[in-house]
Amino acid sequence: MNSHKHARLTARGRALLVSRVLQEGWKVALASEAAGVSERTGYKWLARFKSEGPAGLLDRTSRPRRSPASCAPEQVRQFERCRRERVPLWRIACEAGRSLATVARHMARLGLSRLSSLQPREPVHRYERASPGELxxxxxxxxxxxxxxxxxxxxxxxxxxxxxxxxxxxxxxxxxxxxxxxxxxxxxxxxxxxxxxxxxxxxxxxxxxxxxxxxxxxxxxxxxxxxxxxxxxxxxxxxxxxxxxxxxxxxxxxxxxxxxxxxxxxxxxxxxxxxxxxxxxxxxxxxxxxxxxxxxxxxxxxxxxxxxxxxxxxx
Known part of the structure; x- marks a missing residue:
């Protein structure tokens, strides 16, 4: 569970609210007031419990269900192919009709923000002279x-x-x-x-x-x-x-x-x-x-x- 510090209810508090309404016969308004939330919030958690069960009382991601303007996986792969050919980020953005921030964000996730990331790391050469005084x-x-x-x-x-x-x-x-x-x-x-x-x-x-x-x-x-x-x-x-x-x-x-x-x-x-x-x-x-x-x-x-x-x- 990842509740923020100002959250009125945790998953346990939501379960208590639902239990008071469904099992103990409390009214939603009274149970919501006891939990320190609005009646509307009480009805929301009650509806989620009825439709999804205990899993409905857990925190949900704030990510939207649909992102029509997001980049398709194929387009991100095209960004990557261009970047590996050392094309500048601004040029990739212009050719794709995307903002520079969008392209830079995807390249950062792939570890390709810097051109130096495309160069293979030099192997570590460890050496030691054969006898004292040589170096x-x-x-x-x-x-x-x-x-x-x-x-x-x-x-x-x-x-x-x-x-x-x-x-x-x-x-x-x-x-x-x-x-x-x-x-x-x-x-x-x-x-x-x-x-x-x-x-x-x-x-x-x-x-x-x-x-x-x-x-x-x-x-x-x-x-x-x-x-x-x-x-x-x-x-x-x-x-x-x-x-x-x-x-x-x-x-x-x-x-x-x-x-x-x-x-x-x-x-x-x-x-x-x-x-x-x-x-x-x-x-x-x-x-x-x-x-x-x-x-x-x-x-x-x-x-x-x-x-x-x-x-x-x-x-």
Whole structure:
């Protein structure tokens, strides 16, 4: 039953009204008044019960019984054939003598409102490098600096952190092992990206991993001369993603979201320095202890040969 919130009678109330009239001998006017409806409404439900039985007391659809101006099924199929040939909706409407709203409504029901819906979805290509260091994904995320707990937590709109600038969180994750590295820089310019690249390669070298390639998006810091020169100096091949295709660098994008959820927005920080201090403990936990779904729920360090042996000894 789907009675609206202002309905005077539900199916049970209608049945009670009919029962009082037919079985208890109440007059229709008295039974209708007791139910809070007009006498005319009482006669209506009584007539429906006599003609249809208990089913007549249920709610009916508000859809009209006849719709002479509605589109015939064959015409809707013609709309669909034209749309699949990439004919614009307005042209289909003009040729059929129908309004654009009518054609658009039928195409929306078929999921053909947008021409992009006619294109087959690209298959998902999942890949993983064979060994650590073959490919390092790098990305940057800007976070507003913090000066006291914000209004979203305190509820006090008078306190807002405006005009205090941004921090750039640089993140790196190894394609095979998912071992990550992160650092906070003042910006995402070429010099900051270059400094982060050097720090990241030094960190992975301390784990016995040599980075061969790095993948980034087409941000200004990554297309700068400083970053390109650093890649040549360090003997690292730089791969850039296809424009407007962030899924190419999907592992970095996913790690950014994980970092925001489990570190940046995990708790209310009172200052940027406090948030900064919590970054390295998060990275250590991610690398050494946190189960990773893509690694059969094992920590990333289990895929670094020397570190895996250390984990086993500690266990």
């Amino acid at each position: 390092l994904h790098i990305d940057t995320k800007r976070l507003g600096r913090i000066q006291g707990i914000g209004h979203r937590i305190t509820g006090e709109r008078q306190h807002r952190n405006r005009g205090i600038g941004w921090d750039a969180v640089h993140l790196a994750i190894d394609d095979h092992s998912r071992v990550s590295f992160a650092s906070i820089k003042p910006d995402g310019a070429g010099l900051s990206c270059t400094e982060f690249l050097r720090d990241a390669l030094a960190y992975y070298a301390s784990l016995g991993v040599r980075i061969e390639r790095v993948m980034t998006d087409n941000g200004s810091g990554y297309v700068s001369k400083a970053f390109r020169s650093a890649c040549l100096e360090l003997g690292v091949r730089h791969i850039r993603t296809r424009p407007y295709t962030p899924k190419t660098n999907g592992k970095a994008e996913r790690f950014v979201q994980t970092s925001l959820r489990e570190w940046a927005y995990a708790r209310p920080y009172e200052s940027s320095a406090q948030r900064h201090a919590a970054l390295q403990p998060f990275i250590d936990h991610y690398n050494w202890l946190r189960p990773h779904s893509a690694l059969h729920h094992q920590p990333p360090m289990t895929r670094i040969p020397g570190m895996n042996n250390l984990l086993r000894l500690n266990t």
